[in-house]
Amino acid sequence: MLPDLGKYADAVLSAYAVSIVLLIGLILMSMLKGRRVRKQMQKIEMRGDVNG
């Protein structure tokens, strides 16, 4: 399935692997923080609504 990368297989595969891991990591961390902050804001906004 993988193309024949010849003697540079390690190099190419590790380059792709590292990059993809970093990108996915960044996306995941951004989403986690985003969800957390969103939930926190909603919680506080509701408190504000209750107290008027």
Added chain:
Amino acid sequence: MKALLIRDIRLAVRAGGGFGLGLAFFLIVIVIVPFAVGADTGLLAKIAPGVLWIGALLACLLSIDRLLALDFEDGTLDLLATAPMPLEATLSVKALAHWITTGLPLVIAAPILGVLMNLPTQGYGWLVLSLLLGTPALSVIGTFGAALTAGIKRGGLLLSLLVLPLYVPTLIFGAEVARRGAEGTDVSTSILLLAGISAATIALMPFASAVVLKVNLR
């Protein structure tokens, strides 16, 4: 303006002002280099210009911390900011005081330390000249870093992180002059660029520093 200059110099020179510390640090850095890389005089001679520049640069950086911190804490900076003298001028004077008490001694000490590093004979003059031209830029750029971190408690490490990348162009050309001078190759371009950078930073950085300091003094 002269009064401020003299005051700052006096503050730096008296006990606890850190005057000798920069020099002592310079010395220590140079002394530990051979322990790290070995005592082969050929090798030392080759890296001497660069290492001496690094030592001087780090010694300069060390004392930037106290450039504004004390005056910030005791309110003097607030007074200076509202004084008739524009803040840009005040910061230029402070940078000058820093250079006189830190940069200049380093320039004078460099040849002595050059001996320790087996600097080739023809390199001494160029080393001194490059430091003479470059250290003012280090003071002025450092002042910007100090203004940026003025409000941060124990911001020394952050200060270094911010200032060292800004030091890179000066370091590259300064060390280049010293190195080529030691080798005997052409230094003309490097000197021009080094002088150019120093001149530009001396003229322009105080404005950026003033803007940033005003933000911190709000």
Added chain:
Amino acid sequence: MSLWEYANPVKFLRLSERVLPTLWILAISSTVLGLGWGFFFTPDDIRQGSTVKIIYIHVPAALMAINAWFMMLVASLIWLIRRHHVSALAAKAAAPVGVVMTVIALVTGAIWGQPMWGTWWVWDPRLTSFLILFLFYLGYIALWEAIEDSDTAADLTAVLCMVGSVFAILSRYAVNFWSQGLHQGTSIPVATGERSVADVFFVPLLISMVGFGLLFLALTLYRTGTEIRLRRTKALLAREGRN
């Protein structure tokens, strides 16, 4: 008095909520398309063998590393001049994305060069410049984190971004000058688009560049939204504290 001092944050959030789902899909699909095409369906290079496939990651990442900083510069200027908080927060949000792009560019650049150089790193002018850019990113992010008051932080980081940009450009030229003195090893085939690339490589490369660009856009848009909500949360908490 509304805590939303300007209409902008609200409008911004509304717009980004609408746009983001499509943007994410476009970003990920074009990236996958570009990388997949490049990885599976392009030939090897005569000199570099299969390592040429790294180009589909390295070049787009390097491009975005620089573009991200440039966007931060523009956003910082807008903040300083027009005081739109969304702008300042957008710069803050973009920085980590830029850092990751820079790291990817550095790592893939090193891996790409290793078979040619025999070592994992050389002080090639381009790689060195990216290393310096990495340091500028770190300083910028560190400064945001170190300052309590968000307006002060916005101001200081904005000026730092501007000063940093000048010095980054200066460093680029200095590094070029400096590297002439070093022994010229095999010149790195690492290019950021200046080298003319054969057509068969070009289209997947272009698609990858678009993909990375859209990824940057999506990530920054999303993260700016997070920063805006974070700021609102702090403001709400402050108001609660006062009551």
